[in-house]
Amino acid sequence: MKFSTKLAAAGSAVVMALSLAGCDGGNMNYPSGASAVITGDTIVIGSVTTNSGSAAAYGEAELQGFQLAVDEINAAGGIDGKQVALESMDDKGDATEASNAFNKLAGDANVVAVAGPTISATTAAIAPLADQTQLVTISPAATSDSIETGGYLFRTCFKDSYQGEVAARFAAENLKVKKVAVLYGTGDPYSSGVGEAFAKAAEELGLEVVAKESSSSADDTEYSAQLQKIQAAGAELLYAPYYYSVAGPYIIPQARSVGFDGYVMGPDGYDGLKLTGDKSQYDGTFYTTHYSADDESNSKVQDFITNFRKKNGSDPNTFSALGYDTIYMIKQAIEEAGDNLTRAAVRDAVAGMEFEGVTGSFTMDKSGSPTKTVIVLELKDGKPTYNTTIQPK
Incomplete structure (x- = not known):
């Protein structure tokens, strides 16, 4: 989902001007920063979300999903025996704030990947920065087709079209x-x-x-x-x-x-x-x-809802589910990278990834967007009710 703002148009223009050529899901050439092995006893994942302003409800929901996933991962022993730390930044729904937050995370050599941003306007601003700094970034909910993906920027959600x-x-x-x-x-x-x-x-x-x-x-x-x-x-x-x-x-x-x-x-x-x-x-x-609490075709959904309620005292929404899946996508990529943990290796693991999560099963396409199942909800007596799951063709 995205908000209609002047930021979206401006961000898209920047992305178009700086878009990568030939980033088709295969290996890329990396500078030494992206190929440097990340060491330490803790795996640091950054996040850039909108936690204040008109879209704050979406960013807060994503952050709840991020944190639940991190807590679960750490309780289960971490990733390859290392605990995970989430370094969270608020972009306030502003492209400049998002860029500054992202650059701060990118400048920390311990940050292996970034979850976010929340809306398409801020994601469009970050897209060229992800490619320039070669730091894997996965946006949970930026659906705009105009955002360039497939280099170092990916998304958990499906595209508008x-x-x-x-x-x-x-x-x-x-x-x-x-x-x-x-x-x-x-x-x-x-x-x-x-x-x-x-x-x-x-x-x-x-x-x-x-x-x-x-x-x-x-x-x-x-x-x-x-x-x-x-x-x-x-x-x-x-x-x-x-x-x-x-x-x-x-x-x-x-x-x-x-x-x-x-x-x-x-x-x-x-x-x-x-x-x-x-x-x-x-x-x-x-x-x-992207998600329904009543989807009985997905065995992961009910466990997610139970754990979310236990931690937050409320029911999760779509943005929480997308955020939750985003962290598990990063976890899967880090595990695939193995002992040679570099930003480059994580990027290559995300490209073409096959993933099964709360918001469906998918394969990451060459443009960095998932071809995934879609949930259809129907309103009955004012309540959203699960209708069906549509498989990709």
């Missing part, structure tokens, strides 16, 4: 609809990117896109005019990729108020959907995400 494609497949194969409509915010890369990916995939699957409407941003509160056109077009499903704070209190109730009684579907931005009024108006709402 991927979940748009999966949503179209779910609409066609599971919901059996024939006519769909799309509503998205043109001023928001997340909303427009996922929306366009859905529309393209829907047409390729033989669905008729009967309406494609937009708002100037993803933060508007009035959508009735667009929704009236969608209703008049005869859409059976509305795909509206907005955030939980907009889709819940505005888009879905307004769609019902203009007479639209079809399905509503969205991306992972619906996690924590804010509800208003009669909960029944949210029936028939679906969204794609």
Whole structure:
């Protein structure tokens, strides 16, 4: 998930200018810093997350996932007999703060990898720095397609375009609809990117896109005019990729108020959907995400939930689950690197990694993004309920 800010555009421009050529998941040439063997009795993993500001809830959830994983690893004897220490930095949701925090971690020769950042804007700022300093960085939840990955930057989450494609497949194969409509915010890369990916995939699957409407941003509160056109077009499903704070209190109730009684579907931005009024108006709402507490197909999920509750006294959300998996990905890479523990060896172990975690099973593709299972949740009486797991094709 990502926030629509000027930072995202600026960060993407920096990434494009500094992107690597030929980083396709194979070996790379490293300076002496990346090939230096990391010694010491403790394995240090850095983290850069948003723990203050408007996205603080996401960063705090990720940090809880990081810490639970570290505690479990240490309780089980550590990694190759060494205890793990987590060095946490708050980027405040700001690209400059994120860069400064990352550079501090990169300058510590004991830091073997970094978990984070939280949002796409800060991750875009760090992407070129990860490549320049050759320090493996795994972002739990930066979904933007524009972020360059596959050099030293990887992600635990799927990309925006991927979940748009999966949503179209779910609409066609599971919901059996024939006519769909799309509503998205043109001023928001997340909303427009996922929306366009859905529309393209829907047409390729033989669905008729009967309406494609937009708002100037993803933060508007009035959508009735667009929704009236969608209703008049005869859409059976509305795909509206907005955030939980907009889709819940505005888009879905307004769609019902203009007479639209079809399905509503969205991306992972619906996690924590804010509800208003009669909960029944949210029936028939679906969204794609990374994790579900009700997923009985994944044996790791219930153990994760039990341990999280014991440590934090609350239920984990998607961001905690993604953070938890991120630390275990780093652990797997360090174990594969073996006695010759270098940043270069850890990077090579992450590239092409096959991993099974709380948020699904996947293989890391050549661009540094996972091709993974996707969870679909359905709202029933206002409560997100597990519907199905969609396997990658």
